Amino acid sequence: MNNFFKRLFAVSALAVLIFLQACSPKEGPDTIFINGMVYTADQDNSTTQAVAVKDGMITAIGTTEEISKLAGKNTKTVDLSGKTMTPGFIESHAHLMGIGYNKLELDLMYVKTYDELVEKVAEAVEKAEPGQWITGRGWHQDKWIEKPEVMEKGFQTHDKMSAVSPDNPVYLRHASGHASFANAKAMELAGVNRLSIESLSGEVEGGEIIKDKLGNPTGVFTERASSLVGKLVPQETEERAERALEMAIQELLEKGITSFHDAGSGQAFIDRLVRFKEADKLKVRMYVMLTGRQPELLEEWYEKGPMIDPDHMVTVRSIKLNCDGALGPRGAWLLEEYTDRPDHFGHETLPMETVNEVSEKALAHGFQVCSHAIGDRANREILDRYEASFKKYPNINSKDVRFRIEHAQHLNGNDITRFGEMGIIAAMQAVHMSSDRPWAIDRLGIERIEEGAYVWQKLLQSGAKIINGTDAPVEPVDPLPSFFASVARKTLKGMPEGGFEPDQSMSRDEALRSFTIDAAFGEFDEDFKGSIEVGKAADFTVFDKNIMTIPEMEILDTKVAMTIVAGDILYESGE
Known part of the structure; x- marks a missing residue:
């Protein structure tokens, strides 16, 4: 009898629990974004209308009707009102401080x-x-x-x-x-x-x-x-450095940037980022390249290995080497003399033996190498050094280590296919084409310009990935001029008609991927972010115009409407 009543009580309790659960409000997503034009940058470059987010991750994508049905009592609904949402833009090469x-x-x-x-x-x-x-x-x-x-x-x-x-x-x-x-x-x-x-x-x-x-x-x-x-300029104080960092982070959010590749910094900067993260002041995801100008710093990091943040906020797993100068001051290292300065070839600003040494140690200790090279000789020398280091580690697939060349602006025709063959990422800043091309021809002449200057399609066709950025503060950190330059190949005033070497322009899908999923690939994080897919981080950029369809010149008039990191709206225009 006792067993009968025990079973009856258990069945009754279960029935009550089921009833209470049925009557309780549906939990649902934390936030849903509806009525948008959503470009996912997934494998098919598909589009949709709405996205659901919970705990900072994407839980569903679909039509506005489908996603709206998922809303629970406490779900926040954000009506995009026809605005364009993309994966959060990733700045692939700039200098935060x-x-x-x-x-x-x-x-x-x-x-x-x-x-x-x-x-x-x-x-x-x-x-x-x-x-x-x-x-x-x-x-x-x-x-x-x-x-x-x-x-x-x-x-x-x-x-x-x-x-x-x-x-x-x-x-x-x-x-x-x-x-x-x-x-x-x-x-x-x-x-x-x-x-x-x-x-x-x-x-x-x-x-x-x-x-x-x-x-x-x-x-x-x-x-x-x-x-x-x-060297005589007074050293910065930490108080001023923190103020500069706060202002830089706010600038990124206002420009729609959710992740940032910092192109060469030291330990003090990394420590500052960690403090900001702990104080919940960082806001933007950081991928840091260790400066190659401090050999003792590199030795310390070789010993302890990469710092890969499980929160995807401060990761340190790459090394930046500065191997030549820039084209403007005629410092880019060229195979042939400058057209407008005979007998001058630019500068090798780092001994190439250092590239060999760092590349080999990086392979041994799990670091990526990111080498600055603008001139065609610098690019060739670095490709040679990368190739030699790969041969010393035959068990490592060169495409898995994702070594990069930063800028890769001016290449000799014989070296272009090597990027795809070795899996070298071209970390380029398309806006440099808009700014530099009108006078770069004076430095290089028409033959070198046409053969290897800003050759995006030639690199893509080699199988290489191009990741995009601004090189701020060399250029403003706003990614839209770089997006515009990628597809238009014109100055920011819209010249010339038809663009410079238009056969090398990117499609808008290619340009979007260079700022999102391919940029995430450039930091080994494409499984976590870079596209709008279920299970990935809810990092989004929302624009007030459809940058994928509007006339080219209107891209430059487009504004960021929202910047969202881990599902939180951290910037909204007008607020």
Whole structure:
């Protein structure tokens, strides 16, 4: 009898539990996004209308009707009202602290003449104490709408700037980061004068002091020569660094960027990111390249191995090597002399033996290598070094280690197919084509331009992946100009009609993938993010226009409406 009542009680309790569950509100997703034009960047480049999210991950995609049925009592509904949603944009090559510091010092990115640069320096001098350093970045002599009256080797001279800053040392970095411009006071402090360099042609190891015809320094320093003055600039405080980082993160969110590949930093930066993550201030997912300029840092990391964050917020598993200069200051390392400067071939800014050494150690310890190369000789040399290192580890498939070349702007035709054959990722910044192509032809000539400059289709057809970015603060961190350049191959003013070498333009699907799923591949995270698929991170960028269908020039007028990371709306226009 007792057993009968026990069974009856158990059955009754189960019935009550089932009843209560049936009557309780449906839990459902945390958030649903409906009524959108959703580009998934999945294998089929499919589109849809709505997405459901729970615990920061995508749980369902489908039509608005299908996803709306999943909503529970506490589900938040976000009506996209026809706006365009894509996977969260990934910046594949830029410099986070540089973006932040640009907001704290002279931002010269939009200066249009040398006189305007001088005016900005004069304004800064008025606010500064005597002896206080004035620093900035962003000038680019080839982008000025008029040339200075006095130029040496394609650069301005310091005289006008020095006249307005007699008591303040001034140090201004080129937009590319591969040259600098100093005033007389700064050069005086550095001991750089005619007498100190009269025995030199101007060349220093890995760089050049630009001199006038009388042998006087003009104030322009290229590549590693910049350190002659740059080493005197006061070190940043941690308080200022944290402020710069906060401002940079906010800038990324406003530009629709949910993940960021930082192209070369040290331990202090990594520690700062970890602190921000722990304080819930990081917001954007970070993939950090260790700077190759600190060999002792690399040795420490070889010993402990990559740091792969299970939360996908701060991962360190790659190494950045700076192997040549930039094309603007004629520092890119070329196989043949510069068209507009005979007998000059650019600079090897890192011994190629170092590329061999780092590549081999990276393979042994599980790190990816990301080498900066702009000129065709630098690209060939690095490909040779990568290939040699792979041969020393025959049990490792070269395509699995995903070594990268950062920029890969100007290639010799014989080297293009090697990217696909070896699985080398071309980490390119399409906006450089818009900014540089009008004057790059003066550096390289038409034959080299057509053969190997910004050859996106040739690289894709080789089987290589192209991942996209901006190289900010070299260019603004906004990805839409790079997206535009990828498909239009025009300047940001829409010139020329039909675009430069239009056969090399990307389709819009290819351009979107270069900023999303392929960029995630570039950091070994394509199974977690980069496309809108069930089971992946709910990282989305929402635009106010359909960048996949609107006329090309309208892409540049498009704005970010929302930036969503792990399902949370971290930026919304108008708020």
